Structure formats: C-alpha cells, structure tokens
Amino acid sequence: MRLLITGSRGQLGNELIEILRSGTSEIGAVPAVYAGAEITGVDVDTLDIADIGAVSDFADGKNFDLIINCAAMTNVDACESDCETAMKVNAIGARNMASAAERRNAKLVHVSTDYVFDGRAATPYREWDSPAPATVYGKSKLLGERYVRETCRRSFIVRTAWLYGSAGNNFVRTILKLAAEKDRIKVVDDQIGNPTNANDLAHHILRIAAGDGYGVYHCTGEGICSWYDFAAEIVRLSGLSCEVEPCSTEEFPRPAPRPAYSAMDRLMLRTTGADEMRPWREALEAFMKSGKVK
Numbered sequence: 001m002r003l004l005i006t007g008s009r010g011q012l013g014n015e016l017i018e019i020l021r022s023g024t025s026e027i028g029a030v031p032a033v034y035a036g037a038e039i040t041g042v043d044v045d046t047l048d049i050a051d052i053g054a055v056s057d058f059a060d061g062k063n064f065d066l067i068i069n070c071a072a073m074t075n076v077d078a079c080e081s082d083c084e085t086a087m088k089v090n091a092i093g094a095r096n097m098a099s100a101a102e103r104r105n106a107k108l109v110h111v112s113t114d115y116v117f118d119g120r121a122a123t124p125y126r127e128w129d130s131p132a133p134a135t136v137y138g139k140s141k142l143l144g145e146r147y148v149r150e151t152c153r154r155s156f157i158v159r160t161a162w163l164y165g166s167a168g169n170n171f172v173r174t175i176l177k178l179a180a181e182k183d184r185i186k187v188v189d190d191q192i193g194n195p196t197n198a199n200d201l202a203h204h205i206l207r208i209a210a211g212d213g214y215g216v217y218h219c220t221g222e223g224i225c226s227w228y229d230f231a232a233e234i235v236r237l238s239g240l241s242c243e244v245e246p247c248s249t250e251e252f253p254r255p256a257p258r259p260a261y262s263a264m265d266r267l268m269l270r271t272t273g274a275d276e277m278r279p280w281r282e283a284l285e286a287f288m289k290s291g292k293v294k
C-alpha cells in the first residue's frame with residue numbers, strides 16, 4: 001500500500017506516521033492492511049496543498065492508494081483576518097487532494113472540525129445535523145468537506161475537536177506552561193466540547209480507511225466537559241500547584257467567536273461497530289504519562 005499524509009508535521013499527521021511506523025496505537029494494533037506500507041509524509045514546505053499544479057505534479061506519478069489530508073490552516077483567529085489563505089488551504093486544498101485521489105481511484109480521508117456547526121445545540125451534534133458555521137475557519141472547512149464529497153467517490157470525512165498530540169501547540173501545552181509560571185489562571189467554563197487525543201483519532205482514521213465505509217464520521221474523545229474542566233484536570237495530573245478558576249467567554253474576547261457547545265456524538269462510529277474512543281480523562285492521563293508532552 002502507498003500512503004500519502006499531508007500536514008505531516010502537525011499534531012495529527014505526526015501521530016499517524018508514528019503509529020504506522022510502530023504498528024500500534026495506544027488503543028491497539030494498526031490494521032494488517034498497512035503492514036509494509038510505503039508512507040510519504042509532506043508538509044507545506046514540500047507540498048503546498050493549495051497549489052493545484054504542485055499537487056498534480058507530486059501525486060500523479062506516485063500511485064497512492066490512500067491519501068490522509070491533515071493539512072489545514074488551524075489558527076481560527078488568523079483565519080478571521082486572512083480569509084483568502086483559509087479558503088486556499090481549507091477549501092481549495094481539500095479539493096486538490098480530492099481530485100488527486102479521484103484521478104488514481106485512491107481513497108481519501110479528509111479531516112474536518114466541530115466548527116462546521118454553529119455551537120448553539122444543547123445535545124451532541126450528530127453526523128446528520130445541518131452545519132451552519134459562524135467563523136471563517138468553519139466556513140472554509142465546510143466548503144472543503146463539500147468539495148471532497150463532490151470530487152472524490154472514495155472519501156471519508158472525519159470531524160474532530162479539541163485535539164492535542166505530541167507535535168505542535170495545543171491546549172494541554174499552553175495550560176502546562178501557564179500553570180508552571182503562575183499561581184492562578186482563569187479558564188472559560190461556558191464553552192463545552194470533547195477533548196480528543198490525537199493518538200485515538202489516528203487509530204480510528206486508520207481503522208476506518210482500511211474499509212469501504214465511506215461517509216461522514218464524528219471522532220472525538222468520550223465525554224463532555226468545559227475548557228475549565230479540561231484545564232483543571234491537566235493541572236491536577238501535572239501535580240503543579242496552580243489554582244484554576246472558572247470565568248466566562250466575555251472575559252476573553254477573541255477575533256473568531258468560539259462555539260458555546262461543540263460536543264459531538266459518534267453515531268456513525270458506534271453504528272458501524274468501530275467506536276473505541278477512550279474517555280477523555282483516561283486519554284489525557286495516558287498522554288501526560290507518555291512523556292510526549294515537552
């Protein structure tokens with residue numbers, strides 16, 4: 001099998017490559033179909049997914065069987081002030097990878113986000129719920145999803161949220177840094193979601209992509225919490241003495257509005273018998289004990 005992973009230096013891309021190379025995730029073995037796979041990881045310096053010519057030149061001669069598109073402009077505030085780059089990477093880039101996969105009759109996994117929803121729900125979003133993004137990031141990612149569906153027959157769209165992993169910046173690292181520097185930190189308790197360990201997500205992506213169950217999947221950690229709950233657990237597990245105090249979103253205005261409620265239900269994973277996402281506290285503890293948090 002020939003596999004292309006874009007955004008390979010990012011949190012998810014890096015995790016996918018690690019577990020493919022080691023043959024196992026923290027949850028279990030990588031499916032046998034990937035044994036001996038030829039893995040190509042690219043990031044923006046080697047393949048700019050927004051450049052259609054570069055994508056064809058790169059992918060067309062290589063006979064990839066599976067493309068996993070983890071590349072994205074993920075800074076939601078930067079997307080708000082630079083909608084052209086958000087459009088190029090998150091929508092056009094997704095389309096370019098979908099065309100490349102379709103030309104080879106390859107499979108494509110495209111990773112998307114809770115930000116496609118408006119954040120006004122009171123119960124977890126299901127795959128059949130109508131997206132209504134409120135931010136440039138969410139709009140660009142939703143257009144990317146649509147392009148993927150329209151362009152590539154053998155595609156999986158996997159939506160995740162509140163992701164943390166060993167590469168790149170994330171909430172866990174930010175809180176650990178702040179907690180080491182300060183006696184007290186304030187974290188919003190009126191935004192609700194599902195923390196997701198990139199190792200668990202990578203495991204599920206490989207499982208899903210090994211079959212032919214095309215469609216939209218929600219894939220987030222089990223259980224719902226606020227950013228405050230998440231931060232308090234990070235600090236507790238770290239043993240640092242910093243006090244975590246709840247506050248409201250109004251105290252932390254940001255250029256891109258944050259969804260108040262972005263929890264997702266993994267209905268598709270569950271009904272296809274493929275849901276092994278760990279409870280978020282358990283997955284967080286495993287991450288913090290893994291030595292991957294530097």
Ligand SMILES: NC(=O)c1ccc[n+]([C@@H]2O[C@H](COP(=O)([O-])OP(=O)(O)OC[C@H]3O[C@@H](n4cnc5c(N)ncnc54)[C@H](OP(=O)(O)O)[C@@H]3O)[C@@H](O)[C@H]2O)c1
Pocket residue numbers: 006007008009010011012013042043044045047048049050069070071072073074089093111112113114141159160161162163164167168169
């Ligand atoms: N992080 C989250 O909490 C979260 C939540 C929901 C969904 N997601 C989705 O999950 C996926 C993976 O996220 P992640 O956290 O792993 O992202 P990440 O750590 O930001 O990694 C994305 C990678 O893509 C690269 N990239 C940016 N523009 C590119 C371009 N034009 N061509 C090729 N590569 C480019 C980035 O490079 P630079 O760093 O140099 O820009 C980075 O290495 C994304 O689709 C994201 O939208 C993430």
